[in-house]
Every structure is written in structure tokens, then in C-alpha cells.
Amino acid sequence: MDEHPVRVTVTDDLLRNRWTVFFRLILAIPHFIWLGLWGVAAFFAAFVNWLVTLLSGTPPAPLFDFLAAYLRYATHVFAYVLLAANPYPGFTGEPGYPVDVELGRALPQNRWKTAFRVVLAAPALLLASVLVCGATYSFNAHATDHGGSITYYRTLGGVAATVAFLAWFAILARGRMPRGFRDLVAFCLRYGVQACAYLFVLTERYPDADPALPEAVEPSPPSPVRLVLEDDPRRSRLTVFFRFFLALPHLVWLVLWGIAAFFALIGMWFATVFSGRPPAGLHRFLSSYLRYGVHVYAFLFLIGGPFPGFNGRLGSYPVDLELPAPEPQGRWGVFFRLVLAVPAFAVTAALGGVLVVTALLSWFASLVTAREPVSLQRLAAFALRYTAQTDAFVYLLTARYPYSGPTTRVADEQLALAE
Amino acid sequence: MSARRAVALAALALAAVAWALVAVLLWRSSRVPSSLRLPKVRVADLFTAHQLARARAFERFGRIDWLLSELALLGVLAVYARRGIRFARESAAGRIGTGLLLGMLGLGIVWLVQLPFGLADVWWERRYGISHESYLEWALGGWLGLAGTFLFVSAALVIVMGLARVLDGRWWLVGGPVFVALAALFTFVQPYLLTDTHPLRDPSLLADARRYAREEGLAPVRIVVQEVHAETSAPNAEAVGLGPTRRVILWDTLLDGRFGPREVRVVVAHELGHLSRDHLWKGLAWFALFAIPGAWVIARATRARGGMAEPAAVPLALFVLVLLQFLALPLQAAISRHFEAEADWMALRTTRDPGAAKGVFRKFTTVALEQPDPPGWAYLFLADHPTIEQRIGMAEAWQRLHPAPR
Numbered sequence: 001m002d003e004h005p006v007r008v009t010v011t012d013d014l015l016r017n018r019w020t021v022f023f024r025l026i027l028a029i030p031h032f033i034w035l036g037l038w039g040v041a042a043f044f045a046a047f048v049n050w051l052v053t054l055l056s057g058t059p060p061a062p063l064f065d066f067l068a069a070y071l072r073y074a075t076h077v078f079a080y081v082l083l084a085a086n087p088y089p090g091f092t093g094e095p096g097y098p099v100d101v102e103l104g105r106a107l108p109q110n111r112w113k114t115a116f117r118v119v120l121a122a123p124a125l126l127l128a129s130v131l132v133c134g135a136t137y138s139f140n141a142h143a144t145d146h147g148g149s150i151t152y153y154r155t156l157g158g159v160a161a162t163v164a165f166l167a168w169f170a171i172l173a174r175g176r177m178p179r180g181f182r183d184l185v186a187f188c189l190r191y192g193v194q195a196c197a198y199l200f201v202l203t204e205r206y207p208d209a210d211p212a213l214p215e216a217v218e219p220s221p222p223s224p225v226r227l228v229l230e231d232d233p234r235r236s237r238l239t240v241f242f243r244f245f246l247a248l249p250h251l252v253w254l255v256l257w258g259i260a261a262f263f264a265l266i267g268m269w270f271a272t273v274f275s276g277r278p279p280a281g282l283h284r285f286l287s288s289y290l291r292y293g294v295h296v297y298a299f300l301f302l303i304g305g306p307f308p309g310f311n312g313r314l315g316s317y318p319v320d321l322e323l324p325a326p327e328p329q330g331r332w333g334v335f336f337r338l339v340l341a342v343p344a345f346a347v348t349a350a351l352g353g354v355l356v357v358t359a360l361l362s363w364f365a366s367l368v369t370a371r372e373p374v375s376l377q378r379l380a381a382f383a384l385r386y387t388a389q390t391d392a393f394v395y396l397l398t399a400r401y402p403y404s405g406p407t408t409r410v411a412d413e414q415l416a417l418a419e
Numbered sequence: 420m421s422a423r424r425a426v427a428l429a430a431l432a433l434a435a436v437a438w439a440l441v442a443v444l445l446w447r448s449s450r451v452p453s454s455l456r457l458p459k460v461r462v463a464d465l466f467t468a469h470q471l472a473r474a475r476a477f478e479r480f481g482r483i484d485w486l487l488s489e490l491a492l493l494g495v496l497a498v499y500a501r502r503g504i505r506f507a508r509e510s511a512a513g514r515i516g517t518g519l520l521l522g523m524l525g526l527g528i529v530w531l532v533q534l535p536f537g538l539a540d541v542w543w544e545r546r547y548g549i550s551h552e553s554y555l556e557w558a559l560g561g562w563l564g565l566a567g568t569f570l571f572v573s574a575a576l577v578i579v580m581g582l583a584r585v586l587d588g589r590w591w592l593v594g595g596p597v598f599v600a601l602a603a604l605f606t607f608v609q610p611y612l613l614t615d616t617h618p619l620r621d622p623s624l625l626a627d628a629r630r631y632a633r634e635e636g637l638a639p640v641r642i643v644v645q646e647v648h649a650e651t652s653a654p655n656a657e658a659v660g661l662g663p664t665r666r667v668i669l670w671d672t673l674l675d676g677r678f679g680p681r682e683v684r685v686v687v688a689h690e691l692g693h694l695s696r697d698h699l700w701k702g703l704a705w706f707a708l709f710a711i712p713g714a715w716v717i718a719r720a721t722r723a724r725g726g727m728a729e730p731a732a733v734p735l736a737l738f739v740l741v742l743l744q745f746l747a748l749p750l751q752a753a754i755s756r757h758f759e760a761e762a763d764w765m766a767l768r769t770t771r772d773p774g775a776a777k778g779v780f781r782k783f784t785t786v787a788l789e790q791p792d793p794p795g796w797a798y799l800f801l802a803d804h805p806t807i808e809q810r811i812g813m814a815e816a817w818q819r820l821h822p823a824p825r
Contacts, residue, residue: 236509239520242527248566249519249573295511306511307520317511 004208005104006197008075008190012098014179016086016171024081024168027088031077034091042070046200053201054114064106067200069093072101075193078132082164083177084185099186101193109204121199123361124207128195130353131188133158160188162350163404166343180220180404187211187406209358210375211382211406220405224324225392227294227385231304231318233372239307240366246307247300253310254296261289261395268396272334278396283326286395288312294321294388301359302372303380319381321388329399337394344390344402351383358383382406438708445704449696449757451764457812458819462791465811470785473547477788480543482797488536489745495532496738499525503734510730515580517730522576523569525737530565534558544651547788552650575601576733583718583727590727591718595711602706603661606699610660613668615646621674624683628667631688631769635695641666642687648672653787656686658693665694677786681775685766692765698758705754713743748800755803763805763813771821773814780810 020027049063073093079085085098095102113120167181194207239246268282292312298304298319308317333340358380365373389402462471506524510517541557544550552560578597582590619625619642632640647655647670654673660666667690673683693699720739721732767776783789784807791807798806805813 236506238506238524238527239509241531242524245527245566245569246520246523248569249523252570306509307516309512309516 004194004205005107005203006190006194006205007102008186008193009100009102010084010098010182010186011100012085012177012182014177014182016083016175016177018172018175020086020088021083021168021171024083028077028081031080031089031091035074035077038070038073042067042200045070050114050117050201053109054111057111058108059106059201061106064202067202068101068103068197071103071193071196071200071202072097074196075099075101075189078160078189078192079185082160082185082189083167083171084164084182084189099189103197103202107203109201113204114201117199117201120206121195123364124191124195124198127209127354127357127361128192128207130158130357132160132192158188159347159350159354160185162346163188166346178404183405208375209373209379211379220403223389223400223403224322224398225385225389225400225402226322227381227388228320228322229303229318229378229381230320231298231372231377233305233374233377235302235305235366235370235372237367237370239305240302240363243300243302243363247296250296250299250308250310254293257289257292261286264289265395269334269337272329272396273331276331276334277328278326280326283397287323287397290388290391290395290397291321291323293391294319294384297355297384297387298381301355301380301384302362302366303377303384305372319384323392324398327399329396333399334396337396340401341390341394344386344393347402347404348387348390351386354383355380355387434712438712441704442708445701445708446754446757449698449701449761451760451813455813455816455820457809458815460808460812460815462808465781466784466791471791474784474788474790477543477547477549478790478793478797481540482793482801484536484539484543485801488533491532491536492529492741493738493745495528496525496734496741499528500735500738504731507730514728514730515577515584518580518733519573519576521730521733522572522737525734526569526572529741549653549788550651551648556650579727579736580733587728588718588722588726591711591714595707595714598710598714599703599707602710603703606659606703607661607664610643610664610666610668613643613645613659616643616668617646618642619644619669624680624687627684628687628691631684631691632695634769635688635691635765637691637695640691640694643668644671644674645669646671648675654678654783656690658690658699661699665699667691667694678779678782679775681770681772682779682782685770685772685776685779688766688769689762691769692762693758695765696758696761698762701758702754705751709747709751713740713747716743752800752803756805759804760809760813763810764817767814767817773818776814776817777811780807780814783807 045063045066049059049067052063053059070093072095073089073091076085076089076093076097076099079097079099080087080089087098089097163181163184167177167185170176170178170181191207191209194203194205197203198205198207264282264285268278268286271282272278289312291314292308292310295304295308295312295317298317299306299308304317304319306318314320314322358376362372362376362380365371365376386402386404389398389400392398393400393402466474503521503525506521507517510520512520537557538554541550541552541554545552550557575598579590579594582594582597586593619628625642628642629639632638643666645668652672653670654677655670656673657668658665659668667687669683669686673686678686717736717739718727721727721736724732724735726732727736763776767773770776784791789807791811793802793806804810
């Protein structure tokens, strides 16, 4: 498939000024005000753009340019606030910012797709909200005593917002933005701007959720914990429709196995702290447990098609997890493993929201088309990969910290490791 | 005929005789006085023509809906029994795991097939003001129960397929008793699975319930109210639990003022009658009488598919199970009516209030739209209680045997 017309280019060098990072939110206040004012104008411009495109089939060039500049400016501001870029952005949305957007030019669009644009864009906007800034949802609960009801509000933290929060501390300590964090924020912004461009009728191409596209310039660092995705995206509608219920025996088994794994982990921790190397038997047991969890969640969240086995055996499922053999680990790192994992837990929690939303969207899509959308599958696989890497780190199966960058391009060392 | 076959047939005959003997003993352990002759009750004298027509119209639709849903279910499961094995390609699990998948998908199909009939039933009950649930609430409200059923089916298949791997075609010898034990466990914990319940707060009714329990030879039994008025206006009560968990459940729709205090007491005494006559234990015994031969039939029926150790046998086993349940309905309904008649008799003996009993039974027609004289086939398959006609007849028979002192 040809490249998406809405592209995010990253020329950022990862270096950050600690002072501007420390005051980043305050410094961004003028941009927030200007973004809000411009947003009001963009709202009306988008409506007119929709109407004209519906009648003529092509967005008018002046409106296209106006809205493209607005989206570019919004991307600059979000990149600045979310610490994906360092320089203070301009107020005009001129190209040239280290995290920039290319929107191409106004092209003819299908009128039917234009007419129902708001409805069609809703799933993409839901996913974008979970990726960028978080989503708030509400639910009612009956209050039995008075017969009334209470409305509860819950907020899922957006991935980019969570990563930026963690990056703030990292930058203040090191003066550099971690590359995985920067790339993840850039991906979230890319999806967000593609969703908005689709909503504003600047393009008729649907947002692409594949986190590995376009291919990153730099490969991801080698990791001994690798998710293998070899699943056929064709789906049986019946197994999709009842997916949650079909996963129930696995979830029960996972909980029971998890109780044993909890005690195994305690034994593993003591043994590794004292000997500096995880015992092979416990390592094997926890590896199987972790791999089984990946199989179950892959099935539950529709990343994988077939019903998984109950033993977590390597090679038994098309969404699999490769784990390293036991290797020596630094004792201090093992001793403080849980504390060290706290930032990874935060990212995992944010990616959990992505898993839920992609599963929901995949559920509807697979019921209609009997195929899992590949881009959603890859995004969910990325979220699952990061979660598995975090768990492997916590279970002392590896000393390598999880890598949050969404690229699948692997370094030469990784290929050598896999071979 | 070979000697081996002759021995097998003799064993089968012996088992059938033993089954019949136990069944007769069980049946005879619950009864109303053998001398009791129910007087003929004319329903036209008890209800207005409008009341009768309304109850008949209401129940007729429900019966047709049920019949169509059963036929659709059997038809779809017959197709699934032939073609369900195709879904095995959706599994990356081993034999038992694939069997679980096929069993759960079968259950999913059952749910899907029954969904439109269930919705039609809700529509009809809403028309008559019996159900207060929205269609969405009905369809989605039972998801917790559905999840529990999926888990139960999974556990049952793990047991059966695991036993079949070890015992081959004789798995039913152990499997049948295991399921009876599971049914006993479920009956024991059932009171804890009920939602929206609270203890009965009416001190006068509580005092009478304690007295009835004492008169029926029971230790004090907890009386619990279940809040169902948001879903239905139908009145109901039930006796649940075994030993320390046994209790009487009264739906709050029974206590909303439509039934008088004396009528509610008849219902409480009826439910206590179930407990005092050990109907839950006897129900388990009947379950054993059906489950063990039923497991044998399934084991025989699935031999051609390699037996229950093979996933290919699971869709067929599901069809045979549902078919057996359908065929056993008349017997099960008769057993249930037998228990209910005895509980009615116990309630009359305890409360000595046939007038209140007749009042309750009448209101089951006027309030809950229960047809007092259902057609014969519906009585045979669906009536798990004596008809209103019979119940009022029993109250009159008791009254004749115990005339009020002048």
C-alpha cells in the first residue's frame, strides 16, 4: 500500500534543556490560548470544508491550507508539551519544526465517505484519544436505597501524556529524552493528526494505526524478549463474537497458575539476589507462565485467532514470546527490581487502555469483515510486547529494561541474537 | 447371541430394574394421603370469562414460543453435531482444549438461537405488564450467569474428557457420580449466589414462620426477601440450600400488598414443606437417576466419533444431551408436580387455612396470568406445579376432611 498522505517527520536530536523542560507547561500557556482561539476558527472552517467537499468532491485549496496549518501547529504544540521536541514552537504552524507534519495537497474525495465522515471518524478519534491525551468515560450504578443512580467517571491516561510525565523526570536527570519515549510520543501524535485530518476532510485515507510505519530511521535496541506475530488475520465470526466468554477458562487457569507463579517469583528473587543468577527451574517455570499469559491476552484482545493451549509452550501459538536463557544479573538491580519497574508499569497501564480500545474496534471490524485489521493487530501486538517485556523484567527473566519505541526494525545484533 | 452380549444385556436389564425400583421408592417417599380424592373444580365458577381469556392468551404465546425455541435448538444442534468439528481448526490447543472450544461454541450457539425467542417472550410479558425489563437489559443483564455457564461447561468437559482419556468408554461410571456431587455442591452454595436479597423484616411473619418450621419438624429456617420488582411483577418463592445453607426465598413482589398476610403465610408454609420433606435431597437423588444413565447414553452415542476423549465427539454429545433433556421433560415435570403437591398438602396441614390457600392459587391466575386448566400436552411437558384447578381442588379436599368446628 502506498504511503499515508499525512506523515509525521522527526528530526529531533533528543537533547533537551532542563530549564525549559522544568517549566514546560507554564511556557506553553500562550500556545494553549492561541491553539484554542485558532481551534474555534478551525471548527467552522472544517464544517465549511466538509460542505464544499460534499458538493464539489474536492476540498477548496484555501481552506485545506488553513486547516493543514492548524493541524501542523497543533502537532508542534503537542510535541513541545509532550517533550517530543525541544525548541519553542512558532505561532504560525510553519513547516520546519523537529516534529513536523506533511499533509500533501487537496485531492478529490469520495462523496459517500465525506457525507458520513463524523461517524466514520469516531473509532479513530476514540483510539487517538487513548493514544494522546486519555479518555474519560462514565457509567451509571444503581443506588439501591433510594432507587436513584450514581454516575461514576473514570479516566484512562493517554499513552503520550503518561510517557511525557515519565520523560519529564528522565530529562531533568539526564538532559536527554529517552529515544523510545520520543518515538512513542511521535507515533501517538502521528495517529492523532491523521485522525484529525480525516475528520477535517483533508484526506479520505483512514488513519493507520500500525506503529511500525513508516519505518524508523534508527533500529530498536536489541532485546532478548521478543514478540513473534505470525497470525493469519482471517477470523471465524463465531469465535470473535464469543471471544470474552471463550477466554474465561484460560483466565481462570491464568489466575491459578499466577498464584504458583507469585511464590515462584519470591523464591526466584531470593535466589537471584544471593547467587546473582536466576535458578534454571524457576526461570523455566516463570517463562512458561509469562508466555501463556501472552497467548491468553493475544486471544482475548483478538491479536491471535486460534484458541490457545493451556501450557504456554514455545511455538504453540501464532502470537508467541521468545525469552532468554538464564543469565547473570546485577544484584542491586535485582534487589530494587520492583522500584525500577514503576515507570514501566505506568506505561503498561496506559498501553492497557490501547489494548482494550483496539480489541473493541477489532471485535466490530472482525464481525463485519471476518478479518482482523492488520494495523490494529500490530498496534495491539506492540502494546502486548511492551507489557511482556515489563513482566519479563519484573519476573527476573531478563535484566533488560522494556523498550517503549514502537518500531519493529531490529538492530543487527538482534538478528544475530535471534539466529 | 454371544455370551458377552448376553451378559451385557442381562446387566442392562438388571440396571433397568434397579433404576425402576429406586425410582418407585423415591416416588413413594413423597405423597399426599392416598385416600385423597380431588373434587372437580369448575374454573368458570372461580374466574370471570375475561380473566380466563387473558390467562389463556398469555400462556398460549409462551408455550408456542417455547416449542419453537426447542425445535430450533434441536435443529441447530443437530447441524452443529454434524459440522461443528470444522471449528477445531480455530484451536491451537490440544485435544481437551479443542474439546473445550467446541463445547463453549456449542453453548454460544444455544444462546444465540434462543435469543430471539427470549426477546419475544420479554415482549409478550411486557405487553401484559409482567416483565419490566428493557430488551437490552434482558439480553445483556444475564452476562454474569452466561459467563458462569461457560465456565461450568468448560469444567464439565475437562472432567468428562479427562476421565475418558483414562477410562475410555467407561468414563460415565465415574463421571455420572461426579456430576451428582457437583449438583449437590451447587445446591449447597446456591443461596450465596442470589443477588439483591435481604432478611425478612416483618416480625409477625417471622414469628409465624418459626412456628410453622417447628410444626413441620424443622430447625429455624432463614427467610430471605429477594428484590425483583424492577424486573418483574410476577410473584414467586422458593426453598434453596442444603443443611446449614437452606432458606426460604420470597420475591418482594409477593409482599407488595397484592397478597394478604394469610396468603403469604400459606406460601411460606409451602416452601417450608419442601424443606421438611427433603425435596432438595430427593431432587438430587432424581438427578442421579437421570444423570448416570444419561452419561451412559452419551458415552454410547459418541463411540463412533472416537469417544469423549476426542474433540470431534463434543458437538454430538451436546446434541444428545439436549435431546435427552427434552425427552426427559415429561418425567421431570411429573416429579416436580409430585413434590409441589406434597408441599401444598404440608402448607394446608400447617396453616389449616384452606381459604387463604385458595386465595393464593386464584391470584396466581389473576396476578401472574397462570392458566388454571392448561392443555394436556403443555401439562405433560411444562407444568412443574399442579394446575390451579388441581391446587384449589386439593384445598377443598382438605377442607372436607377437616371441617371447621361450629
